[in-house]
Amino acid sequence: MKKLIFLVLLVAGWASAGAQPFTYLNLTMTDNSTRSLTADGLKITFADGNLTARNGAATQTVPLAGIKAFSFSDNASDGIADINSAPVSARGLSGAISVTAPAGASVSVYNLLGSKVYEAVKGGDGEQVLDVTLPQGVYVVRINTISIKVLVR
Amino acid sequence: MRRNIILFSTLALVAVLAVADQAMWVCVGNVKAAFTTAQLSEMPLTDASTLSVLGNDYSITEIDSIVVNDNSLADNTVLVTYNGNEAEVQIAGNIARYITATVAGAHVSIIQGDVSDETGEVTYTLSGSSTDGEFYMEGSYKATVELNGLTLTNPAGAPINIQNGKRIDVSVKKGTVNTLTDCAGGEQKGCFVNKGHTEFKGKGELNVYANTAHGIWSKEYIEMKNCTINVLSAVKDGVNCNQYLLMESGTLNVSGVGDDGIQVSFKDDTDREAEDTGTITIVDGTINVTATATAAKAIKADWDVLIQGGTITASTAGTGEWDETDLKTKGATCISADNNVQIDGGTLSLTSTGNAGKGISCDNEFIMNDGSLTISTSGNMIVYSGGTLYDGNYTGDTDRIDSDYKSSPKGIKADGNLTVNGGTISVTTTGTGGEGIESKALLTINNGDITCNTYDDGINSKGDMNINGGKIFIVATNNDGLDANGNLYINGGTSVVYGAGGPECGIDANEEDQKHLYITGGTVIGLGGGTSNPYSNTSLTIQPAIIYKGALSNGTTLILNDASGNNVLAFTMTRSISGGQGGGPGGGWFAPPGQGGNQSGSVTMLISTPALTRGSSYSLYTGGTATGDDFNGLILGASVTSNGTSAGNISGLSSPYTSVGSQQGGGGRW
Numbered sequence: 001m002k003k004l005i006f007l008v009l010l011v012a013g014w015a016s017a018g019a020q021p022f023t024y025l026n027l028t029m030t031d032n033s034t035r036s037l038t039a040d041g042l043k044i045t046f047a048d049g050n051l052t053a054r055n056g057a058a059t060q061t062v063p064l065a066g067i068k069a070f071s072f073s074d075n076a077s078d079g080i081a082d083i084n085s086a087p088v089s090a091r092g093l094s095g096a097i098s099v100t101a102p103a104g105a106s107v108s109v110y111n112l113l114g115s116k117v118y119e120a121v122k123g124g125d126g127e128q129v130l131d132v133t134l135p136q137g138v139y140v141v142r143i144n145t146i147s148i149k150v151l152v153r
Numbered sequence: 154m155r156r157n158i159i160l161f162s163t164l165a166l167v168a169v170l171a172v173a174d175q176a177m178w179v180c181v182g183n184v185k186a187a188f189t190t191a192q193l194s195e196m197p198l199t200d201a202s203t204l205s206v207l208g209n210d211y212s213i214t215e216i217d218s219i220v221v222n223d224n225s226l227a228d229n230t231v232l233v234t235y236n237g238n239e240a241e242v243q244i245a246g247n248i249a250r251y252i253t254a255t256v257a258g259a260h261v262s263i264i265q266g267d268v269s270d271e272t273g274e275v276t277y278t279l280s281g282s283s284t285d286g287e288f289y290m291e292g293s294y295k296a297t298v299e300l301n302g303l304t305l306t307n308p309a310g311a312p313i314n315i316q317n318g319k320r321i322d323v324s325v326k327k328g329t330v331n332t333l334t335d336c337a338g339g340e341q342k343g344c345f346v347n348k349g350h351t352e353f354k355g356k357g358e359l360n361v362y363a364n365t366a367h368g369i370w371s372k373e374y375i376e377m378k379n380c381t382i383n384v385l386s387a388v389k390d391g392v393n394c395n396q397y398l399l400m401e402s403g404t405l406n407v408s409g410v411g412d413d414g415i416q417v418s419f420k421d422d423t424d425r426e427a428e429d430t431g432t433i434t435i436v437d438g439t440i441n442v443t444a445t446a447t448a449a450k451a452i453k454a455d456w457d458v459l460i461q462g463g464t465i466t467a468s469t470a471g472t473g474e475w476d477e478t479d480l481k482t483k484g485a486t487c488i489s490a491d492n493n494v495q496i497d498g499g500t501l502s503l504t505s506t507g508n509a510g511k512g513i514s515c516d517n518e519f520i521m522n523d524g525s526l527t528i529s530t531s532g533n534m535i536v537y538s539g540g541t542l543y544d545g546n547y548t549g550d551t552d553r554i555d556s557d558y559k560s561s562p563k564g565i566k567a568d569g570n571l572t573v574n575g576g577t578i579s580v581t582t583t584g585t586g587g588e589g590i591e592s593k594a595l596l597t598i599n600n601g602d603i604t605c606n607t608y609d610d611g612i613n614s615k616g617d618m619n620i621n622g623g624k625i626f627i628v629a630t631n632n633d634g635l636d637a638n639g640n641l642y643i644n645g646g647t648s649v650v651y652g653a654g655g656p657e658c659g660i661d662a663n664e665e666d667q668k669h670l671y672i673t674g675g676t677v678i679g680l681g682g683g684t685s686n687p688y689s690n691t692s693l694t695i696q697p698a699i700i701y702k703g704a705l706s707n708g709t710t711l712i713l714n715d716a717s718g719n720n721v722l723a724f725t726m727t728r729s730i731s732g733g734q735g736g737g738p739g740g741g742w743f744a745p746p747g748q749g750g751n752q753s754g755s756v757t758m759l760i761s762t763p764a765l766t767r768g769s770s771y772s773l774y775t776g777g778t779a780t781g782d783d784f785n786g787l788i789l790g791a792s793v794t795s796n797g798t799s800a801g802n803i804s805g806l807s808s809p810y811t812s813v814g815s816q817q818g819g820g821g822r823w
Contacts, residue, residue: 021174021190021223022175023338025177025221028195028528033778039175039190040175040221040222040223041221041222042219042221043218043219043220043221044218044219045217045218045219046213046214046216047203064198064201064202064213065201066196067198067201068197069195069196069197069198070195070196070198070204071193071194071196072177072190072193081632104410131414
């Protein structure tokens with residue numbers, strides 16, 4: 001019986017010694033920074049000089065000109081959050097909305113009727129005033145998968 | 154038992170848990186490469202336009218998408234899936250840099266680069282169906298093509314066309330049925346085309362419909378095992394290849410062809426490679442071939458046909474023809490070899506129904522060592538005379554027509570020596586000129602069981618004939634039973650031979666040309682209108698013989714006893730011998746008179762057996778009854794119930810023979 005168990009464990013070990021899936025597809029940028037994309041279920045397309053990465057409902061667009069290489073890794077890049085974990089925020093201004101999010105984040109603005117009044121891909125990191133003039137009122141700002149309600153004065 | 158159940162269950166669980174590897178798919182139209190992520194190092198993006206993946210450079214503009222999932226492909230595999238008007242090609246990432254795939258609708262073109270020996274051979278798995286598609290491949294390396302449930306029709310050419318010029322394994326996957334159909338009026342050499350060596354294997358089924366040329370064409374050799382291949386129609390040959398064909402096992406069915414069933418040719422005329430043998434070798438398996446065209450061959454080799462086993466059923470139905478190129482008549486043949494035919498085993502059933510049709514024809518030697526061979530021909534002789542081909546209806550004297558201008562149906566014809574060392578041969582011919590077994594040179598029977606029921610000669614040799622052993626039974630209804638145009642040596646075996654009535658003989662040597670019949674052993678009963686007389690030879694120990702002439706009809710038993718009344722042999726006629734010319738002028742020029750024909754019902758019977766002793770006395774009776782171990786009416790050392798009526802006595806048997814019975818009526822023939 002012991003021999004039987006040993007044999008089973010040996011075979012199981014052999015079978016599982018195949019490659020383990022990587023967690024991330026990392027983009028090495030031209031400035032030597034790195035962006036991490038969750039690998040499992042990832043779909044990448046190219047258009048208009050951009051790379052668009054989709055994973056479930058999450059979407060991130062990165063200009064191709066800034067990418068130097070692709071590689072798979074189990075580790076996310078240092079200092080750069082992945083497409084789903086970067087901190088984001090939004091606040092209402094006078095006639096405008098300001099959004100804080102990493103570059104490449106998908107930003108959409110909806111009025112209370114559910115109509116989309118603005119959509120863009122954020123071009124840079126940090127806070128940015130959206131390039132749209134909005135009437136006074138309550139709006140929902142969607143940054144990637146996160147929704148934030150703001151009041152435009 | 155419990156431990157085994159635990160073991161197997163656990164192993165099964167482990168197998169399930171060992172999931173496919175993570176893969177990155179680069180999709181370019183209907184061509185998708187799956188790169189196992191564990192095999193990928195850094196993939197540079199150059200000038201924001203070219204992505205390099207494991208030696209493949211992709212233009213960003215051509216990539217439809219990149220997908221990461223756990224659906225990897227095994228290394229060295231290419232999957233081609235046909236679906237109506239489309240096809241998709243999936244390529245394992247480790248070989249993607251060697252494979253250039255182009256897909257237009259359901260037409261797939263593969264250019265395979267030089268795969269390294271370290272990488273190994275690529276396997277292409279074809280599946281699905283399309284009525285307008287193809288798989289075309291070129292390259293410089295060997296490969297495996299798997300047919301995994303493929304139904305493919307190409308209205309513009311061959312559905313599978315491989316131009317690598319290398320060895321291609323064609324694996325017909327077990328449990329699958331695959332069907333290939335090509336177009337009519339095309340330029341392709343076959344429905345399945347391979348410019349290199351083709352090795353068919355697998356336990357599946359492949360059906361081929363060829364509308365332009367051959368069913369399966371291989372520029373170099375074909376080997377086959379396990380699978381079932383059905384060539385169901387072809388404008389030309391069913392299977393055509395160069396170098397050689399080797400069948401180790403499996404089933405090959407060929408029918409509906411416009412020319413030969415299976416043809417193997419030399420690849421080169423001179424400076425041939427070692428494997429360019431022009432030979433068909435059947436080790437085992439089942440072959441069924443039908444060829445119906447004029448002068449077609451069911452199985453044809455530029456050199457040898459070697460049969461070691463298996464079951465072969467071949468038939469031809471076409472009539473013969475006059476070949477304007479070779480200036481000779483030719484007939485359809487079941488097995489044809491431009492050199493030797495050798496049978497070492499197996500079961501062969503050959504049927505040729507057309508005029509001049511043959512079972513086996515070879516330009517050199519026929520050798521049979523074992524196996525079972527059954528041949529039937531039913532056509533008549535063809536004659537080319539005065540610019541006209543007489544297709545089985547020539548009424549003139551054919552004896553003086555050159556052999557190139559006439560072709561008779563035959564069971565076995567060898568232009569060289571013919572040797573039987575064992576096995577069982579049964580030949581039946583019913584048409585005019587139909588001979589059983591013929592050698593244009595030396596014919597030797599060392600062993601085996603041979604039965605010939607023939608219209609013309611049962612066994613014929615142009616040179617000497619040696620009967621050294623075996624069991625021979627011949628019924629030749631219109632000519633000689635054994636006919637040697639040289640000397641005829643009976644040295645052993647047991648032979649019961651019926652020839653026709655006079656002037657034909659049961660046993661006939663070419664006495665007209667000073668050739669003779671020599672009996673040194675064995676048991677022989679020769680019956681006919683006449684017989685060659687046994688001859689003396691001081692260098693041989695001649696076994697004495699008795700020549701009996703008398704009325705012997707079907708059912709009559711002749712009893713031969715020694716001086717003490719012990720039975721030497723009993724022989725019961727199993728047929729009557731009709732015809733005969735009963736007397737006439739003596740033998741040919743400068744030849745001694747042969748034993749001439751007798752009146753209807755009167756037979757010339759040659760008897761020789763080791764029990765006969767020179768100088769001894771014997772008694773012959775007819776109408777007796779006897780029992781014992783019977784070989785076509787012959788019983789040696791029979792248990793005699795009744796001797797019957799005295800037919801003659803021999804007081805002091807002479808060597809080489811003593812005649813007894815009714816007077817002969819003149820003799821011989823010229």
